[in-house]
Amino acid sequence: MRDGCTPWPPEFAERYRAAGYWTGETFGAFLRDRARRFADRTAVVGGDRRWTYAELDARADRLATGLHRLGIGPGDPVVVQLPNVPEVFEVVFALFRLGALPVYALPAHRSAEIGHLRATTEARALVVSAARGPFDHVQMARKVADEAGEGRVPHVIGVGAADPGSLAEAGALPLESLRAEDADPAALCEADPSDVAFFQLSGGTTGLPKLIPRTHDDYLYSVRASAGICGLTPGTVFLGALPIVHNFPMSSPGFLGVMHAGGSTVLAPDPSPATCLELIERERVTLAAAVPPVAMLWLDAVDGGAQAHRDLSSLQVLQVGGAKFTPEAAKRVSGTLGCRLQQVFGMAEGLVNYTRDEDDEATVIGTQGRPISPDDELRVVGPDGAEVPPGEPGELLTRGPYTIRGYYRAPEHNAGAFTPDGFYRTGDVVRVAPTGHITVEGRVKDQINRGGEKIAPDEVEDHILAHPAVHDAAVVAMPDPYLGERACAYVIPRRGAEDELNRPALLRFLRGRGLAAYKIPDRVEVVPEFPATGVGKVSKRDLRAAIADAIAADR
Numbered sequence: 001m002r003d004g005c006t007p008w009p010p011e012f013a014e015r016y017r018a019a020g021y022w023t024g025e026t027f028g029a030f031l032r033d034r035a036r037r038f039a040d041r042t043a044v045v046g047g048d049r050r051w052t053y054a055e056l057d058a059r060a061d062r063l064a065t066g067l068h069r070l071g072i073g074p075g076d077p078v079v080v081q082l083p084n085v086p087e088v089f090e091v092v093f094a095l096f097r098l099g100a101l102p103v104y105a106l107p108a109h110r111s112a113e114i115g116h117l118r119a120t121t122e123a124r125a126l127v128v129s130a131a132r133g134p135f136d137h138v139q140m141a142r143k144v145a146d147e148a149g150e151g152r153v154p155h156v157i158g159v160g161a162a163d164p165g166s167l168a169e170a171g172a173l174p175l176e177s178l179r180a181e182d183a184d185p186a187a188l189c190e191a192d193p194s195d196v197a198f199f200q201l202s203g204g205t206t207g208l209p210k211l212i213p214r215t216h217d218d219y220l221y222s223v224r225a226s227a228g229i230c231g232l233t234p235g236t237v238f239l240g241a242l243p244i245v246h247n248f249p250m251s252s253p254g255f256l257g258v259m260h261a262g263g264s265t266v267l268a269p270d271p272s273p274a275t276c277l278e279l280i281e282r283e284r285v286t287l288a289a290a291v292p293p294v295a296m297l298w299l300d301a302v303d304g305g306a307q308a309h310r311d312l313s314s315l316q317v318l319q320v321g322g323a324k325f326t327p328e329a330a331k332r333v334s335g336t337l338g339c340r341l342q343q344v345f346g347m348a349e350g351l352v353n354y355t356r357d358e359d360d361e362a363t364v365i366g367t368q369g370r371p372i373s374p375d376d377e378l379r380v381v382g383p384d385g386a387e388v389p390p391g392e393p394g395e396l397l398t399r400g401p402y403t404i405r406g407y408y409r410a411p412e413h414n415a416g417a418f419t420p421d422g423f424y425r426t427g428d429v430v431r432v433a434p435t436g437h438i439t440v441e442g443r444v445k446d447q448i449n450r451g452g453e454k455i456a457p458d459e460v461e462d463h464i465l466a467h468p469a470v471h472d473a474a475v476v477a478m479p480d481p482y483l484g485e486r487a488c489a490y491v492i493p494r495r496g497a498e499d500e501l502n503r504p505a506l507l508r509f510l511r512g513r514g515l516a517a518y519k520i521p522d523r524v525e526v527v528p529e530f531p532a533t534g535v536g537k538v539s540k541r542d543l544r545a546a547i548a549d550a551i552a553a554d555r
């Protein structure tokens, strides 16, 4: 495995191969095979564009050829930050065909995150949106690229420019210019299936987001198994409403599961009910994936709202995951949307759980499902690390055929995030029923789950601490009826700088540092001191309670 990664011990790798989980298929070969079997079927729909499997396959080869001529080759990381457009598929499969590694960034990420990804992976190119919009991704990427030392400056590639010719002025190459007339088979390279195929980004709990190295073998196993569990067929029409390279819409079963089955993915430019419910009706969508706040917006829009007139009869399953879906909301799905609910509890590090078709209603509403694989090993432990009695709440630890054994280039962090025998500490507090179904009860990790978007408080605190008027900062979750949680920053001003520290100034400062918008605190409380724990550390528990009380009193 690539340097900086933690391989599975050989006895586990052998077991996973012998069980038929790891088949030696690569992503490049995966698309080739689908293109042969489903050539004329629609692979992806975005706006008024529809690409068949054969067309996607040919595009991937042509772009791979152009990228090869640019000097991108086997093992080269390339940051991919794109909105939900068909080119996402073209770019990532072109990279796979070269043995190059996509590094998946979310559209919301800004220079702080993209810069970190570039530096950690030593990326050879940054592929960003050049479409006109409220934010200039090309300019940001150019700035990030120029921060790399001499000789290591990555290419900036722009996708979707209205006037590709003008991109050169902004210091970027238009994607169009990289599509070779004819594919050159010599440019293509078959990757090692047991090696890293791409990097996902972790939500993170401490410091900067960690990179998650996923192999062809492990990831394609989760994709195939997910497609089976979700009963996908060539008739599946999947609505990609969330940022499409997030682990959930990519692999649970996501667009890759849909490709495995020969179905179609319809890309929604945004997750709003107006956009998505119209697409479900028009494209006869059968499967959609949403985070809880998005699902709730759809429910409200249909339940006597502006989208009540939509014909949603094609929709068979709404998947909800990424954050806890309350039983109250879960109960509304079948009556309002006329489809089944599937709860999904997953993580980019690996383990994914689904409620199943055959589960009774109480299980679908009250649990977050059970694991994909019979070889997913779960341990539920108390604060002392010992297993709790069955059915009791505790922290979930897991290892298995598609759960990583370590983050990329993070040995110190890995020492705490994994047990010595290779279990990943999820930080989630769960209960496991005798049937194996998991209910998420809370978490022990210091993380904020803002409607499915994960925030590492520590990362935001570091940015706040860089403000000259700030003495100390603590970022905590506060309850929110719509997103579940939002972020509140408690800050102590430096003595004498009390007047300089106010919310607008701090928010401007954080935006100026290039932090993704969802990480910018929703509320700022300026205080003279923090409550302390017995050992003198700031008590985040007390801060969470204080802000929850303050919100309750405001209502």
Ligand code: J2J
Pocket (backbone or CB within 6 Å): 202, 203, 247, 248, 251, 252, 320, 321, 322, 323, 324, 325, 343, 344, 345, 346, 347, 348, 349, 352, 368, 426, 428, 440, 443, 449, 452, 454
């Ligand atoms: C409660 N918490 C949940 C759920 C994730 C499928 C679905 C989601 C993700 C994802 C994913 C939850 N109820 N149903 O990668 O393939 C919280 C947990 C978990 C963390 C992982 C997939 N579903 N969570 O959300 O890497 O805290 O993956 O550890 O973004 O989200 O976040 P992420």
